[in-house]
Amino acid sequence: QKEVEQNSGPLSVPEGAIASLNCTYSDRGSQSFFWYRQYSGKSPELIMFIYSNGDKEDGRFTAQLNKASQYVSLLIRDSQPSDSATYLCAVSENQGGKLIFGQGTELSVKP
Amino acid sequence: NAGVMQNPRHLVRRRGQEARLRCSPMKGHSHVYWYRQLPEEGLKFMVYLQKENIIDESGMPKERFSAEFPKEGPSILRIQQVVRGDSAAYFCASSPGTGPLEQYFGPGTRLTVT
Numbered sequence: 775q776k777e778v779e780q781n782s783g784p785l786s787v788p789e790g791a792i793a794s795l796n797c798t799y800s801d802r803g804s805q806s807f808f809w810y811r812q813y814s815g816k817s818p819e820l821i822m823f824i825y826s827n828g829d830k831e832d833g834r835f836t837a838q839l840n841k842a843s844q845y846v847s848l849l850i851r852d853s854q855p856s857d858s859a860t861y862l863c864a865v866s867e868n869q870g871g872k873l874i875f876g877q878g879t880e881l882s883v884k885p
Numbered sequence: 886n887a888g889v890m891q892n893p894r895h896l897v898r899r900r901g902q903e904a905r906l907r908c909s910p911m912k913g914h915s916h917v918y919w920y921r922q923l924p925e926e927g928l929k930f931m932v933y934l935q936k937e938n939i940i941d942e943s944g945m946p947k948e949r950f951s952a953e954f955p956k957e958g959p960s961i962l963r964i965q966q967v968v969r970g971d972s973a974a975y976f977c978a979s980s981p982g983t984g985p986l987e988q989y990f991g992p993g994t995r996l997t998v999t
Contacts, residue, residue: 806986808987810990817976817990817991817992817993818976818990819990820987820988820990823986823987825986862927862928864928866986871933871940871941872918872930872933872941872943872944873920873928873930873978874930875920875927875928875929876927877926878927
């Protein structure tokens with residue numbers, strides 16, 4: 775059974791701090807990695823994707839991938855209350871194809 | 886609106902009825918995925934389709950559920966003889982299929998079985 779694991783949280787950080795979200799996956803053959811944000815009652819919104827080892831930055835978001843450790847992370851700099859949501863890590867074993875999601879980490883950013 | 890479209894947004898069915906959920910992918914996207922999110926649970930893959938082809942249905946329940954993506958028109962997820970346990974949010978996502986691999990989600994259909 776291929777699995778994606780995330781801490782369920784809630785993770786609470788003060789406004790302006792860095793939020794660090796972590797994800798591990800069991801399938802060494804995984805090739806594509808995604809972070810989605812989901813507000814309560816809404817659909818998942820793609821915020822980052824990464825395919826190669828290392829860091830990828832987009833605005834306040836940085837995704838980090840370490841395939842040897844089977845570990846993906848998302849850093850959110852200068853966290854805002856509007857970042858409060860559940861963050862879903864998703865993994866695909868193929869170039870395209872189904873996504874396997876973690877349970878999500880609930881992030882709360884306190885003003 | 887060039888995003889993924891799903892309808893209806895909310896659907897109420899009595900036990901034993903049929904539910905039909907529709908999904909129109911983003912413009913230029915030819916690959917459609919269906920996921921289900923049960924209350925207090927994570928997103929689970931159901932089926933992956935291209936036009937007129939089911940590519941991967943490994944997440945579909947063996948009975949009562951079917952999906953199609955015809956040459957013309959939206960993708961349809963069909964649930965026959967619904968039971969209370971089918972109550973969930975059903976999300977459709979689409980991707981271009983070639984080049985970028987990212988999947989973009991529609992707003993979802995919230996199915997309630999009474």
